[in-house]
Amino acid sequence: MSLGIDWVTEWIRESARVISDNRVELITLDREIGDGDHGENLDRGFSAVIQKLADLPGDAVPGDALKLVATTLISTVGGASGPLVGTAYLKAAGAVGKAETLDGAAIVALLTAARDGVVLRGKAEVGDKTMIDAWTPAVDAAAQALADGADEAGILAAAADAAEQGAKSTEPLVARKGRASYLGERAIGHRDPGSQSSALILRAASDAAVEVGSDARSANSAPADSAPADGASGTSGAS
Incomplete structure (x- = not known):
């Protein structure tokens, strides 16, 4: 089952929901090692995205969204x-181009391009205690799932699982990028807020795929309208 515009729009809505639900947690994480605005900023950004979804034309493709x-x-x-996450989505859009549906290989290309966009903008690598510590394991897990024959939902689930573990792995690290790097060893024991929000967004992508797939299966299994019995019609046969 390839994924199309329905999946991307559901992913956007689910991302907005989970960011809103976890706004306070993200603010708290950022206050511990940053300036405390990560949750508030992302929540405001995704709220604005939701408002603009209605502007998408009826023939929009995943890259447009x-x-x-x-x-x-x-x-x-x-x-x-804004620049980091925005660049991730911008590079992801470029990776899928004008394709109307995305198969497993396209999903991996999307995730890879998104990760590379964050690297391009932030110049970070795994171990720097940034969102890359969630994104790179996600990309690696997605590529492995594709190689193992997983479908699109399975690829996204593998990516989300790896991202969550990657976010957790930032807790014992000394930050080497961003405001947290000024804290030195005092950042040890705190989870990077960017890695946590990235894990939430990638889980939203996985959950959206499950939701869209469930809707498609329900539609396909719905009974067809009963055909009229032989000889029956909406008009009388009498002359």
Whole structure:
């Protein structure tokens, strides 16, 4: 089952929901090693994205929706989050182009391009205690799942699982990038807020795929309208 615009729009809505639900947690994480605005900024950005979803044309493809997220986050989210996350979506949009549906290989390409966009913008690598510590394991797990024959939902689930473990792995690290790097060893024991929000967004992608797949299966299993019995019609046969 390839994924199309329905999946991307559901991913956007689910991302907005989980960021809103976890806004306070993200603020708390950022207060511990940053400036405390990560949750608030992302929540504001995704709220703006939701408002603009209605502007998507009826013939929109996944890349169009991804580009809408990118431009909206870059223009509305302050701090480092807007450029970093926005660039991830922008590169993801470029990776899928004008494709109407995305198979497993396209999903891996999307995730890889998104990760590479964050690297391009933030110059971080695994172990720096940044969102890359969630994104790179996610990309690696997605590629492995594809090689193992997983479908699109399975690829996204593997990516989400790896991202969550990657976010957790930032807790014992000394930050080497961003505001947290000024804390030195005092950052040890705190989870990076960017890695945590990245894990939430990637889990939202996985959950959206499950939701869209469930809707498709329900539609396909719905009984067809009963055909009229032989000889029956809506008009009388009498002359």
